[in-house]
Amino acid sequence: MRSPRRRLTALTSVAAGMTLTLTACGGGSIAEETEANEERAAEFGDCGDINMAINPWVGYEASAYVVGHVAEETLGCKVTYKDLKEDVAWQGFGTGDVDVVIEDWGHPDLEKKFFAEQGDGSAMDGGPNGNVGVIGWYVPPWLAEEHPEVLDWENLNDFAEEFATSETGDKGQFLGADPSYVQFDEAIISNLGLDFEVVFSGSEAASITAFQQAEKNKEFLIGYFYEPQWLFAELPLAKVALPPFEEGCQDDPAEVDCDYPETVLKKILSTSWVEEGGPGVELVQNFEWTNEDQNQVAKYISEDGMSPEDAAALWVEENPDKVEAWLPQ
Amino acid sequence: MTIMSERVEETAVDEREPALSVRNLWKIFGPRADKIIGTPDADLPRAELKRKTGCVAGVKDVSFDVAPGEVFVVMGLSGSGKSTLVRCLTRLIEPTAGTIRMDGVDVTTASEAELRDLRRKQVSMVFQHFGLLPHRQVIDNVAYGLEIRGVGKKERRAKAAEIVSLVGLDGFEHSYPDQLSGGMQQRVGLARALAGDPDILLFDEPFSALDPLIRRDMQNEVIRLHRELGKTMVFITHDLQEALKLGDRILIMRDGEIVQIGAPDEVVGAPADDYVRDFVSEVPRSHVLTLKWVMRAPRPDDSMDGPVMSCDTIVRQAAKAALASEHPVRVVDSQERVIGIVDDDAILRVVVAEEDHA
Amino acid sequence: MSTLAPPRPGAARPDKSPPVEVKRWVPSSRWAWALGVVVLWVVIWALTKGNDTLALAGRERTGVHDALAEFRDSVIASRADNPLIQLTYEIGSWFTSVVDWLQRMVSVENFPRPVPEIGWLGVTAVAVWIGLAVAGWRIALLVAASFLSFGIFGYWSDAVDLLIVTFVAVAIAVLVGMPLAVLMGTGNRAVNAVMTTILDVFQTIPTFVFLAPIALFFGIGASGAVVATLLYALPPIIRVAGHGIRTVSATTIEATDSAGQTRWQRLTKVQLPMARKTIVVGLNQTTLAALSMATIAAFVDGPGLGQPVLDFLKTVNVGGAFVPGALIVVIAVMLDRTTTAASEYGERAARGGVDRKRRRIMLAVAGVPVLVCLYLSRTYSWAAEFGDSTWGPRLADAVNEFFGWFTDTFRDLTQGFKDAISTVLLNPLESLLAESPWWLAAGALLLLAFVLGGFRAAVPTLVCVAGLLYFGLWNHAMITLTMTLVGTVLVMALALVFGVWMARSPKVDLALRPLLDAGQTIPPFVYLIPVLALFGPTRFTAIVAGVVYAAPVAIKLVADGVKAVSPTTLEATRSTGSTTWQEVTKVQLPMARGSLVLAANQGLLYVLAMAVIGGLVGAGGLGYDVVLGFARSEEWGFGAAAGLSIVLLGIMVDRIARGAAQKTSR
Numbered sequence A: 001m002r003s004p005r006r007r008l009t010a011l012t013s014v015a016a017g018m019t020l021t022l023t024a025c026g027g028g029s030i031a032e033e034t035e036a037n038e039e040r041a042a043e044f045g046d047c048g049d050i051n052m053a054i055n056p057w058v059g060y061e062a063s064a065y066v067v068g069h070v071a072e073e074t075l076g077c078k079v080t081y082k083d084l085k086e087d088v089a090w091q092g093f094g095t096g097d098v099d100v101v102i103e104d105w106g107h108p109d110l111e112k113k114f115f116a117e118q119g120d121g122s123a124m125d126g127g128p129n130g131n132v133g134v135i136g137w138y139v140p141p142w143l144a145e146e147h148p149e150v151l152d153w154e155n156l157n158d159f160a161e162e163f164a165t166s167e168t169g170d171k172g173q174f175l176g177a178d179p180s181y182v183q184f185d186e187a188i189i190s191n192l193g194l195d196f197e198v199v200f201s202g203s204e205a206a207s208i209t210a211f212q213q214a215e216k217n218k219e220f221l222i223g224y225f226y227e228p229q230w231l232f233a234e235l236p237l238a239k240v241a242l243p244p245f246e247e248g249c250q251d252d253p254a255e256v257d258c259d260y261p262e263t264v265l266k267k268i269l270s271t272s273w274v275e276e277g278g279p280g281v282e283l284v285q286n287f288e289w290t291n292e293d294q295n296q297v298a299k300y301i302s303e304d305g306m307s308p309e310d311a312a313a314l315w316v317e318e319n320p321d322k323v324e325a326w327l328p329q
Numbered sequence B: 001m002t003i004m005s006e007r008v009e010e011t012a013v014d015e016r017e018p019a020l021s022v023r024n025l026w027k028i029f030g031p032r033a034d035k036i037i038g039t040p041d042a043d044l045p046r047a048e049l050k051r052k053t054g055c056v057a058g059v060k061d062v063s064f065d066v067a068p069g070e071v072f073v074v075m076g077l078s079g080s081g082k083s084t085l086v087r088c089l090t091r092l093i094e095p096t097a098g099t100i101r102m103d104g105v106d107v108t109t110a111s112e113a114e115l116r117d118l119r120r121k122q123v124s125m126v127f128q129h130f131g132l133l134p135h136r137q138v139i140d141n142v143a144y145g146l147e148i149r150g151v152g153k154k155e156r157r158a159k160a161a162e163i164v165s166l167v168g169l170d171g172f173e174h175s176y177p178d179q180l181s182g183g184m185q186q187r188v189g190l191a192r193a194l195a196g197d198p199d200i201l202l203f204d205e206p207f208s209a210l211d212p213l214i215r216r217d218m219q220n221e222v223i224r225l226h227r228e229l230g231k232t233m234v235f236i237t238h239d240l241q242e243a244l245k246l247g248d249r250i251l252i253m254r255d256g257e258i259v260q261i262g263a264p265d266e267v268v269g270a271p272a273d274d275y276v277r278d279f280v281s282e283v284p285r286s287h288v289l290t291l292k293w294v295m296r297a298p299r300p301d302d303s304m305d306g307p308v309m310s311c312d313t314i315v316r317q318a319a320k321a322a323l324a325s326e327h328p329v330r331v332v333d334s335q336e337r338v339i340g341i342v343d344d345d346a347i348l349r350v351v352v353a354e355e356d357h358a
Numbered sequence C: 001m002s003t004l005a006p007p008r009p010g011a012a013r014p015d016k017s018p019p020v021e022v023k024r025w026v027p028s029s030r031w032a033w034a035l036g037v038v039v040l041w042v043v044i045w046a047l048t049k050g051n052d053t054l055a056l057a058g059r060e061r062t063g064v065h066d067a068l069a070e071f072r073d074s075v076i077a078s079r080a081d082n083p084l085i086q087l088t089y090e091i092g093s094w095f096t097s098v099v100d101w102l103q104r105m106v107s108v109e110n111f112p113r114p115v116p117e118i119g120w121l122g123v124t125a126v127a128v129w130i131g132l133a134v135a136g137w138r139i140a141l142l143v144a145a146s147f148l149s150f151g152i153f154g155y156w157s158d159a160v161d162l163l164i165v166t167f168v169a170v171a172i173a174v175l176v177g178m179p180l181a182v183l184m185g186t187g188n189r190a191v192n193a194v195m196t197t198i199l200d201v202f203q204t205i206p207t208f209v210f211l212a213p214i215a216l217f218f219g220i221g222a223s224g225a226v227v228a229t230l231l232y233a234l235p236p237i238i239r240v241a242g243h244g245i246r247t248v249s250a251t252t253i254e255a256t257d258s259a260g261q262t263r264w265q266r267l268t269k270v271q272l273p274m275a276r277k278t279i280v281v282g283l284n285q286t287t288l289a290a291l292s293m294a295t296i297a298a299f300v301d302g303p304g305l306g307q308p309v310l311d312f313l314k315t316v317n318v319g320g321a322f323v324p325g326a327l328i329v330v331i332a333v334m335l336d337r338t339t340t341a342a343s344e345y346g347e348r349a350a351r352g353g354v355d356r357k358r359r360r361i362m363l364a365v366a367g368v369p370v371l372v373c374l375y376l377s378r379t380y381s382w383a384a385e386f387g388d389s390t391w392g393p394r395l396a397d398a399v400n401e402f403f404g405w406f407t408d409t410f411r412d413l414t415q416g417f418k419d420a421i422s423t424v425l426l427n428p429l430e431s432l433l434a435e436s437p438w439w440l441a442a443g444a445l446l447l448l449a450f451v452l453g454g455f456r457a458a459v460p461t462l463v464c465v466a467g468l469l470y471f472g473l474w475n476h477a478m479i480t481l482t483m484t485l486v487g488t489v490l491v492m493a494l495a496l497v498f499g500v501w502m503a504r505s506p507k508v509d510l511a512l513r514p515l516l517d518a519g520q521t522i523p524p525f526v527y528l529i530p531v532l533a534l535f536g537p538t539r540f541t542a543i544v545a546g547v548v549y550a551a552p553v554a555i556k557l558v559a560d561g562v563k564a565v566s567p568t569t570l571e572a573t574r575s576t577g578s579t580t581w582q583e584v585t586k587v588q589l590p591m592a593r594g595s596l597v598l599a600a601n602q603g604l605l606y607v608l609a610m611a612v613i614g615g616l617v618g619a620g621g622l623g624y625d626v627v628l629g630f631a632r633s634e635e636w637g638f639g640a641a642a643g644l645s646i647v648l649l650g651i652m653v654d655r656i657a658r659g660a661a662q663k664t665s666r
């Protein structure tokens, strides 16, 4: 047994030694930074809070953090990011948990519940954010190159067997997507008389992995996908031409036999937050950018591995005039 | 049966009130057991009752009294209902019917608070598997009864220390039960029962789980404590030797029913039926029987010069003197009246019969 | 969706007394009957295949689904003036403020301070000191290493956030759970049966089903996270502590009752202290269950390590998700070892194995550097904020590289394996279950339940089958059942091989245990991508995910069961000169049968618990339905029905397995 006294002395001297060395080496003082923060807060005045929902995809994140960055750094707002799926985010408008959904791909059911026309009016349409969603059937690049015929739906049946997997037997497999997206593929397949069967990937990550592996291993794969999406920077999927969209051809889900329409992505805002007003509200309402802009930031995040904050900051720095246009007058 | 009723009458005439009095006690396990008593079903043998109603008769119509300071032993084979009986006495098992009085208190109708009070102050129990609290030191196990009564820590520890030393556990106060041997653990059990200074001690086969040598020590311990403290004891065992050694009187049970109640020599000398006879057949009779059981009426031709002995003298103790004397022993009762004669033949019959058995 | 049901004490217990003779496995008439039922089923199936399968086309919904959704809508519509919601919201905001306050103290900046009140150095020092105080210096070292790893790998605040949420949820779980455990431990059989069923439901219902409602009732963020975690972490402590209280030695209870104790005294002085060890086990299980909710809680913006895991999933960055995932394992191991050691240490201290005075002095002296660290961490940035380190990204890159290599090398093999299992096992079984007319499959399941487990299995099965039909997802339920059964077969194969191996070789045991612990606690989201890369978005991927999650439990149970086989029996067999193979197959496995049954039962429930994860990787079935319900508001009723169907499936197979085990052990 070691003597307790020895151990005590040892501990005390370690403690004393640590205090000395650590105090000596100093470093940034927290007190100074605190003061600076206080001054900055006083300078900006009250911009208010922005509770920004972050829906789980990179493009969304890009838009949200760019807006958030400008609000924080230029206007001095306090921005809180909240990782939420769409449904939960919309529920949050009524409780003050969420103020902004920056990129919405269309949720008629939620609009019915939360817009003023039919629902409780806790949410409102914030106008388009400038991005346009292109939904459709995609194949990996190698396939488009080696068998350009597959890019026309009329030839798909010739390849059905190649597309078959353990899940579909002798039918071709069509990879359905994350259930967050409204999909009519089962109807399209049957109405166009295609010899395919839908297997739902169930998540965006699963779809992306499937396309990545298909490209790497030169395997046949066709599935539901969409732009803008960071994956296109790494893997430019090719879109398969379906019978073009015409007004009304998707009204009856069972009768759909045409391509998906282009989707104008929009902002959804908390009504009470908008009513309160302020520079933050104006900024969000003014915000609009292009698919290329978003893809740029998304690439910073996904390919270059930057944090969303850093990616947004970089883009804002590179595009001062675009940002200028969003600022409140 | 006849012996039993005779006995009950006898104690009933005892002027002191019994310490414990049990009348027509029933315990039937199973659904709607109370509906069975009083119907013909109640008289069915256990197995048949079980088959017919699904109920098990643990205790069937048992009555007895225990005098203050008496050691009353209940004996029977495993499954005969001993544990059930003794648990009914403090309503650890709720009796189905019958009355129990303890020091004048009617246990069967006692409210929950009264019952708790009774258990705290009047009766304590020692269990076969000790039932100690593994997370407490010996001293705190012993003090448990005092603790739940609300006795202060200092006082109860002092009292417990006294008792610990009374049962010979000095130096083990601060050990934990799992650090003690079985015998020592049961000493703790004993101490715990004594700590509350109860009037009645109940023992449910306390030494059955112990090695033979330790068991003997513990039996002697109980005898010593009984001598020193003079408590009333109800002692359950399946071991006849133990019963004979400790008991002032013995109740023999079979299938929940009383077969015989009597002093040790009565049980050995006049077994009520084959069940009891079988039980006692292996007993060294000379160690148990008194001269009362081997004497014969004096005949005119008997020599009246032999030694005089009390009728309660155990045969073995009398043997040496009896055999040494040329004259038969004269047996006298408590009033010094000669009530019989014991000759060498009588003594030898008892002793030799044992040899044959062995 | 880690539904981590802890092994249920008493669900099926291994035979205690080793039989003197080695029992031969004689197929009883029961199994012959069961085989008969299956044969009959196959014959009728061949004739009727494809009719009345109750498959729903596309996104078809039934009235029940719409009714569920309508109910949800009416709750949402009434939320402004629904007193219940006001109350729960009040509770939720209370949770939020507690968590928020703790966060500002130790993990996020407390504006206008650029850092929390107490920085990493101070928090680590205090944690180490606590470790030292409750469990000794070894644990203190473990705590130090764990806390430093949070910072070194770049997830200081997320890790501390997770600890905060876990702490709050577990504290409430104990407050709420212990009274219920007492009720369960002291209540009669009816109380027990009811509570067990409720707990079963809580533990099998997929969290995604009630995530949105929780957010509705309690709010988003810390409050929703605490409540979701709490609901899931509550059952283990109730179950295990209740079991502990119930199994306190009856003699001791009787002995102390005979001393005239009140009920309260019995509880506080006898039952609770004597059940202490089991209660600590329950607490441990509860803590682990709480941690397994980390990623799920992140879906409602719950603070913690789940957030970075989900973030990296967006860019399918396996290595990136691995680092925070591994830190969850670090936390789990740290808390597990600490509570266990603290319980032992406490006992030792109570028994005088620890010199109290010396200990007090030592703690006081150790307090000095802690105070210094606290001061430093409040004053200097370097002691408050962990500097940037490249360890995290470097580890992530290494993991990515490894998985890249692994996938490239083994993908052909794994694809072949997947195709083989799909053709040989999965497709035929799915065809039998899902393509049978519903009346055939239902009838066959009922008959099997009756033949194997008697009425005790058949009655719950009848209720569950009726429920499945009511919820209108019969076909998907059969598809999920198929995957669950195939997964269980694979789990048991692994459990037999590794369990026996571990039981026979202490070295293997020592090496595998930590891996199994990790497999049980690492969020499935971390390994989904590699599994997807190897097997594609298929049913088999879902099965593999379920197997990864369920195998550790089953392996441990089998290992412990085989280890518990009496050495005397084993010695006796050896003395007759049997080979190792004979020893294993004729003695160890038959004698550990109870554990095997329990392992299969638990394995099955664990695989089923991963059904929702399966839905995320292309498996379809009920899992996909639940994901769909969570993703699209209009499909919530559909998702809820699917979630309830999973519960019914779980209860059904559990009761059949238990019934069969009970009959077998008789």
Ligand SMILES: Nc1ncnc2c1ncn2[C@@H]1O[C@H](COP(=O)(O)OP(=O)(O)O)[C@@H](O)[C@H]1O
Binding pocket: B029, B030, B056, B057, B058, B076, B077, B078, B079, B080, B081, B082, B083, B084, B085
């Ligand atoms: N709780 C119970 N429920 C049903 N039967 C019981 C119960 N306790 C005891 N018995 C039955 O009552 C009979 C007497 O048991 P017991 O009093 O323990 O006998 P002993 O102590 O003489 O061995 C036995 O047949 C036993 O099976």
Ligand SMILES: [Mg+2]
Binding pocket: B079, B082, B083, B084, B205
């Ligand atoms: Mg007994």
